[in-house]
Amino acid sequence: MSAGWVAATVRAKALVVRYPGTAGVREIARGPTLDDALRRLATTPYARYARTATDVREAQRAVSATLLWHLRVLAGWLPRGGARLLVPLAAGFEIANVASRLPAPDGRRAEAPEPYRLGALETAWRNLQRAGTPAETRAALTASPWGDPGGDTPWALVTGMRMAAVRRTAVAVQPARRWAQGRAVLLAAREMFVHHRSLPEPVLRDAARLLGRRATVAATYEEFRGRLPSSAGWALKDIDEPGELWRAEARWWRTVQADGAALLRAGRHGPRAVVGAVALLSVDAWRVRAALESAARGGRPGEVFDALV
Numbered sequence: 001m002s003a004g005w006v007a008a009t010v011r012a013k014a015l016v017v018r019y020p021g022t023a024g025v026r027e028i029a030r031g032p033t034l035d036d037a038l039r040r041l042a043t044t045p046y047a048r049y050a051r052t053a054t055d056v057r058e059a060q061r062a063v064s065a066t067l068l069w070h071l072r073v074l075a076g077w078l079p080r081g082g083a084r085l086l087v088p089l090a091a092g093f094e095i096a097n098v099a100s101r102l103p104a105p106d107g108r109r110a111e112a113p114e115p116y117r118l119g120a121l122e123t124a125w126r127n128l129q130r131a132g133t134p135a136e137t138r139a140a141l142t143a144s145p146w147g148d149p150g151g152d153t154p155w156a157l158v159t160g161m162r163m164a165a166v167r168r169t170a171v172a173v174q175p176a177r178r179w180a181q182g183r184a185v186l187l188a189a190r191e192m193f194v195h196h197r198s199l200p201e202p203v204l205r206d207a208a209r210l211l212g213r214r215a216t217v218a219a220t221y222e223e224f225r226g227r228l229p230s231s232a233g234w235a236l237k238d239i240d241e242p243g244e245l246w247r248a249e250a251r252w253w254r255t256v257q258a259d260g261a262a263l264l265r266a267g268r269h270g271p272r273a274v275v276g277a278v279a280l281l282s283v284d285a286w287r288v289r290a291a292l293e294s295a296a297r298g299g300r301p302g303e304v305f306d307a308l309v
Contacts (some may be wrong), residue, residue, distance in 0.1 A: 150200025
């Protein structure tokens with residue numbers, strides 16, 4: 001392994017140990033007010049962006065912005081070409097940028113927040129940013145590694161990007177393939193059996209690459225779950241109905257945490273350890289966002305938060 005990867009791995013581990021972790025997240029969640037939670041947050045690496053937050057939404061966005069900044073820092077530490085490993089893992093930020101510019105279901109456009117600054121982790125944001133309409137956004141996606149989402153409604157654009165991110169992660173980031181399959185399961189199950197929407201053809205193709213065609217054409221949730229390959233079926237184990245998918249979501253995050261810790265703990269320097277670090281940083285940010293929500297509601301963590309932590 002090159003000296004560059006060794007140095008990047010050491011720095012990635014150093015980033016991870018600075019984050020609040022389970023104990024710190026629980027402390028933030030207990031509040032008992034958002035102000036208390038923000039004071040605790042000010043003692044963590046999230047302070048850089050969170051210091052000006054005045055409400056829970058601003059604080060949660062600050063947490064996400066901190067994660068993105070650290071992924072960009074990590075990308076800068078990687079050897080030449082190594083940043084490509086992180087681009088699919090940071091795809092959610094580009095999706096959020098696009099989603100914030102799309103009209104709401106009632107056709108109105110809210111004021112979009114300042115877009116996340118992606119730097120070397122962007123896929124096609126500079127072109128997407130120039131798109132003035134959903135149709136232009138679809139055209140820009142189609143001409144990029146994202147691919148055609150299969151429609152130009154806000155739902156089709158975002159859903160297409162989310163499944164494309166899963167596909168790209170599975171192909172380009174081998175240590176994260178298991179997580180990508182689990183994410184494909186959750187996305188397809190929620191759209192098909194909670195919202196009862198038919199997936200656009202490109203989304204179906206991406207899902208079929210990871211879950212098999214038989215699962216993607218299932219008529220019921222029970223059929224869908226039963227037709228999943230063993231490599232993806234874990235995501236819905238003991239989840240008997242679509243209304244319990246929130247439990248599957250929490251399990252997915254716990255799985256990412258456990259797998260990420262194992263990759264980092266293996267003691268090897270290289271891409272797998274870096275992916276493990278990204279996993280742990282992402283899980284921590286997800287939990288802190290949930291903790292802030294809990295604090296804003298009086299500091300009484302509920303069942304959903306307990307499932308996450």
